[in-house]
Amino acid sequence: MTNKSSSARRLLAIISLDLSDTLRPPGFDAMILLLAALGGSLAVIQPLTEGYVIVFSVLEVTIIAVTIFLALRGAAGITSLIENGVMNVYLSYPVSREGIALALLVSRVLVPSILLLGAPTLVASVILWRNVVESLAEVLAMYTAYLVQASFYGSVFALISLKAKTPGTSGVISVAFYFVYNVAAILLAQVGASRGVEELTQIANSMVLHIALYNMYSGAYNLEEWNLAFVPLAAGITASLFIAYFTARFEP
Amino acid sequence: MGREILVVDDVYKTYPGGVRALHGVSLSIRKGEVVGLVGSNGSGKTTLIKVSLGLLSRDKGRVELNGVDPFKDPRARENVGIVFERPTLPSGIPVKRLLEIAAKIYGAPRDAVDEAIELAGLRGHEHKSFPQLSAGLKQRAAIAHALIAQPDFIVADEPTSNLDPLERVRVIELLSRLNREKGVTLLISSHIIYEIMRVAVRVVVVSKGRVVRDGRIDEILGSNVKARIRATKPSLVAEVLRRRGFKTKILGATVYASLDGRKEALMEALLEAEKLGAYIVSFDVAEPSIEEVLSLD
Known part of the structure; x- marks a missing residue:
């Protein structure tokens, strides 16, 4: 019990230490203010009533900015830690490698995603609070879908960051992955629709969780369970790969 | 003689790309010793230190730090303070805040932060962030950070590199004082042998990834x-x-x-x-x- 509480205390301390870099001003402050303002503006100019549509309209633009932040500040920041020697400092603490890898995922991917997606959602929810309260479950589900999607991207970027030589390379490869992934999803959807191949459309739908959920709520497509499971599973696998690689193979 | 704090036995290390950094290195350090690790640039000193601390894996051989394998068991690094070659610490927060977080990680009492600041000679600069400090103060901050571990053993990899001659003497004197007054075991690497002579009694000479000399400093220098x-x-x-x-x-x-x-x-x-x-x-x-x-x- 004492060991567990001591490990948890150390893990939290490393997360707070690393967050001081990930969330450092002015980059993060400017970003969160901008996204909150964006959320507010979109909520005001679009007369939306349904919870899932409110979140979709606000976060569909936001997730692009969040992904770029995760690539350039979050994951590229891991490469910076390796490059400037701070990773050696982290590894010199009496904390397991699994613990440090987990702390990096939390501070470089999860916390920034929660905050950056949360700020515009919160502002829009305050403005459209009556509609949000009426469909709170939808709002939370859509927010979670965006969060899982961002976490998937962030975990892939974190993996890339361990192999990249410089933060710039890490950022560029990560952003490239994001665009290739999304273009692939669009192409599969279009080919599926134009050729009438339902399987391709299903795959395309499942590659972006919030789109799949939106389609489910709107009734546009008949979704199967695996359509909703694909991205969470992919996020879990990439996060596990990051932890496993960091633990067994990574050398600063 | 005290107990063995560090045992490195027949260790080999090859980097990706086939660069062999360590060839069958063996070394042991006992509690209370001050050991100088000397060798020219690229001789394998830093690799040996990182392998000894469990920061790098090894291809072959045995490493025990505080009785356990440091690559597998992080408890090996309890009470081990480390000063890296290029003094680098997380930069987004004031040094004092950083030391407070480090104290939480090591489970050190709160007054350990003030004590480390005082001992490292960082008083008056503790509210600055790491990049705002001069080269000498950065090294002192790194030493204060190592002291937060409440160390029995300090490993300092080229602690005087990038310092002016006066600061070099001060840093070496500070490490020496930790050994004299607190009984801290020291492993200090340098490529300048006369600097090591100020503090170390025993010297381990590394060349091309091998230990080529290990003994009292006067014995090694006597013939040379x-x-x-x-x-x-x-x-x-x-x-x-x-x-x-x-x-x-x-x-x-x-x-x-x-x-x-x-x-x-x-x-x-x-x-x-x-x-x-x-x-x-x-x-x-x-x-x-x-x-x-x-x-x-």
């Missing part, structure tokens, strides 16, 4: 103390010295001769060289640099 002679006609001077049984080496206008305790014979040889037409500009007796220790093998 050399005369450095600046002269016109250095070839003539070297020839005279060689005839009298001295091992010599010419670098530019300087002749190096291994002394082997034969000071009088050296003086006679120099007088003879002058009679033969050489002019001795200056000569002195010097402890060798690490390169010189290795080149006289």
Whole structure:
């Protein structure tokens, strides 16, 4: 019990230490203010009533900015830690490698995603609070879908960051992955629709969780369970790969 | 003698790309010892330190830090303070806040932060962030960070690199004081052997990934103390010295001769060289640099 509480205390301390870099001003402050303002503006100019549509309209633009932040500040920041020697400092603490890898995922991917997606959602929810309260479950589900999607991207970027030589390379490869992934999803959807191949459309739908959920709520497509499971599973696998690689193979 | 804090036994390490950094290195350090790890740049000192701390894996061999394998068991690094070659610490927060977080990680009491700031000579600068500090203060911050671990053992990898001569002396003196007053075991690496002499009794010399010497500093230097002679006609001077049984080496206008305790014979040889037409500009007796220790093998 004492060991567990001591490990948890150390893990939290490393997360707070690393967050001081990930969330450092002015980059993060400017970003969160901008996204909150964006959320507010979109909520005001679009007369939306349904919870899932409110979140979709606000976060569909936001997730692009969040992904770029995760690539350039979050994951590229891991490469910076390796490059400037701070990773050696982290590894010199009496904390397991699994613990440090987990702390990096939390501070470089999860916390920034929660905050950056949360700020515009919160502002829009305050403005459209009556509609949000009426469909709170939808709002939370859509927010979670965006969060899982961002976490998937962030975990892939974190993996890339361990192999990249410089933060710039890490950022560029990560952003490239994001665009290739999304273009692939669009192409599969279009080919599926134009050729009438339902399987391709299903795959395309499942590659972006919030789109799949939106389609489910709107009734546009008949979704199967695996359509909703694909991205969470992919996020879990990439996060596990990051932890496993960091633990067994990574050398600063 | 105290218990063994660090045991490195027949360790091999190859980096991706096939660069072999360590070839069967063995080393042990006991509680209370001050050990200098010396070697030229690229000799494998930093790799040896990182493998010893569990920051890098090894291909083969055994490493035990505080009785456990540091690559597998992070408890090995409890009470071990580490100062890295390029002093680097997380930069987004004031140094004092960083030390407070480090204290939480090590489970150190809150007053350990003030004590470390005081001991490292960082008072008055603790509210600045790491990048705002001068090179000397950065090194002191790194030492304060190492002290937060409430260390029994401090590993300092080139702790004086990038410092001016005055700061070098201060940092070495600070580490020495930690050993004298608190009994902290020290492993200090450097490529400047005379710097290590200020604090270490035992020296481990690393060359091309192997331990080539391990012993008391006077034993290692004893046979390698050399005369450095600046002269016109250095070839003539070297020839005279060689005839009298001295091992010599010419670098530019300087002749190096291994002394082997034969000071009088050296003086006679120099007088003879002058009679033969050489002019001795200056000569002195010097402890060798690490390169010189290795080149006289």
